[in-house]
Amino acid sequence: MSTPADVAGRGSITHVILDMDGLLLDTEKFYTEVQEIILARFNKTFDWSLKAKMMGRKAIEAARIFVEESGISDSLSAEDFLVEREAMLQDLFPTSELMPGASRLIKHLHAKNIPICIATGTHTRHYELKTQRHKELFSLMHHVVRGDDPEVKQGKPAPDGFLAAARRFKDGPVDPQNVLVFEDAPSGVLAAKNAKMNVVMVPDPRLDISHQDVADQILTSHQEGGQRDASCGCTLLPSFSRTEAVERYKEVSQSVGTHG
Numbered sequence: 001m002s003t004p005a006d007v008a009g010r011g012s013i014t015h016v017i018l019d020m021d022g023l024l025l026d027t028e029k030f031y032t033e034v035q036e037i038i039l040a041r042f043n044k045t046f047d048w049s050l051k052a053k054m055m056g057r058k059a060i061e062a063a064r065i066f067v068e069e070s071g072i073s074d075s076l077s078a079e080d081f082l083v084e085r086e087a088m089l090q091d092l093f094p095t096s097e098l099m100p101g102a103s104r105l106i107k108h109l110h111a112k113n114i115p116i117c118i119a120t121g122t123h124t125r126h127y128e129l130k131t132q133r134h135k136e137l138f139s140l141m142h143h144v145v146r147g148d149d150p151e152v153k154q155g156k157p158a159p160d161g162f163l164a165a166a167r168r169f170k171d172g173p174v175d176p177q178n179v180l181v182f183e184d185a186p187s188g189v190l191a192a193k194n195a196k197m198n199v200v201m202v203p204d205p206r207l208d209i210s211h212q213d214v215a216d217q218i219l220t221s222h223q224e225g226g227q228r229d230a231s232c233g234c235t236l237l238p239s240f241s242r243t244e245a246v247e248r249y250k251e252v253s254q255s256v257g258t259h260g
């Protein structure tokens with residue numbers, strides 16, 4: 001079993017739940033790319049304030065936000081947006097690559113016998129496409145809770161996915177206070193807090209800093225010495241940062257309670 005961190009007044013972190021898109025897999029860029037293309041048709045631009053509202057959510061929930069907030073709902077329904085988006089995403093998802101540090105994080109947790117699982121808003125058919133090149137690594141998960149799971153009545157920021165994930169561990173249900181969640185999306189961080197879990201946010205640096213208020217701990221490229229990737233122009237976390245974060249999970253948990 002795990003090597004729990006003793007945390008005064010909070011119990012111990014014994015289990016870890018990982019988000020997938022934008023945390024383990026570099027797939028958020030696909031959604032961004034496709035949504036930019038669709039909005040360009042309406043002479044509009046897709047910005048990170050809209051991205052922040054959509055990411056992490058179930059597809060139909062994100063789609064409603066997209067057409068309404070961008071002011072195109074009279075011309076394009078949420079359902080038609082999903083159909084149009086799907087055709088492009090189907091080609092992109094099989095090329096999904098791991099986020100920097102994701103492999104080390106997963107292997108580190110597995111080697112330490114810390115039970116790990118995924119709670120993602122992604123539906124099963126997309127999950128299969130995104131992970132098809134990474135089956136060995138993803139096989140280290142104890143279980144995976146996807147957005148179309150019958151127990152996930154509401155997507156993030158509702159706690160359904162994280163609570164279902166905590167129930168399905170071998171020794172489950174695991175007390176939320178003993179769970180550490182890793183998330184990249186504002187809605188996902190809120191979902192973890194709504195589930196009364198501890199959460200480390202690994203935000204894309206293009207997200208507004210106001211989204212960092214809710215998490216118990218932030219890992220940013222600034223704090224962790226991130227580097228600029230010339231090929232995609234985005235800031236990447238160095239490979240050590242997530243592993244180091246897990247090794248510090250006692251410290252992370254101790255910060256819980258200071259953030260309400």
Ligand SMILES: O=P(O)(O)OC[C@H](O)CO
Pocket residue numbers: 019020021022031054055056057058119120121122123185188
């Ligand atoms: O970030 P995830 O893994 O919950 O996935 C959510 C959507 O599929 C993409 O925003």
Ligand SMILES: [Mg+2]
Pocket residue numbers: 019020021022023055056183184185188
């Ligand atoms: Mg995510």
